[in-house]
Amino acid sequence: MKARNSPRVSIQTADFDLSAEVVALRAKDPRVGAVCSFIGTVRDRTPGEHGSIASMELEHYPGMTEKSIEAMIDAALQRFNIFGARVIHRVGMLAPLDQIVLVVVTSAHRAESFQACEFLMDYLKTQAPFWKKEQTPAGARWVDARVSDDAALAKWGIALENTSLNAHD
Numbered sequence: 496m497k498a499r500n501s502p503r504v505s506i507q508t509a510d511f512d513l514s515a516e517v518v519a520l521r522a523k524d525p526r527v528g529a530v531c532s533f534i535g536t537v538r539d540r541t542p543g544e545h546g547s548i549a550s551m552e553l554e555h556y557p558g559m560t561e562k563s564i565e566a567m568i569d570a571a572l573q574r575f576n577i578f579g580a581r582v583i584h585r586v587g588m589l590a591p592l593d594q595i596v597l598v599v600v601t602s603a604h605r606a607e608s609f610q611a612c613e614f615l616m617d618y619l620k621t622q623a624p625f626w627k628k629e630q631t632p633a634g635a636r637w638v639d640a641r642v643s644d645d646a647a648l649a650k651w652g653i654a655l656e657n658t659s660l661n662a663h664d
Contacts, residue, residue: 531608575611
């Protein structure tokens with residue numbers, strides 16, 4: 496039973512509204528007993544220090560990015576007993592406190608929604624084709640993959656395709 500008319504994946508410059516996305520994903524689906532969501536924001540990891548973030552620019556490959564995230568949602572649907580998922584990822588220039596990513600998952604029970612939401616975020620952090628450039632007082636810098644993100648994905652038993660762990664093999 497497909498309950499929504501909206502696409503499962505949206506790559507956009509515009510901000511998103513959590514409430515509207517949850518309403519759309521749950522629409523007329525009486526099976527839904529749980530909704531889990533995650534919102535990632537631009538944060539200044541080192542406020543007041545030399546590395547302070549003034550802005551972040553996100554780039555992607557249109558078409559390829561959506562296809563990659565669709566495959567991630569398909570994997571979550573196969574792995575977990577969930578009814579639906581929605582991923583929105585913003586691109587372009589973002590400022591500290593701006594929302595970057597939204598993942599919403601529906602299921603009958605909370606455990607499946609929580610797990611699928613975490614799975615999708617771990618997958619997005621390492622496998623989605625996005626590039627992030629931070630603007631700091633010291634200049635611009637590309638954000639490298641983090642070993643902790645690779646480890647988070649590895650706990651799901653996912654073969655690492657293009658992460659920092661592979662660079663060390």
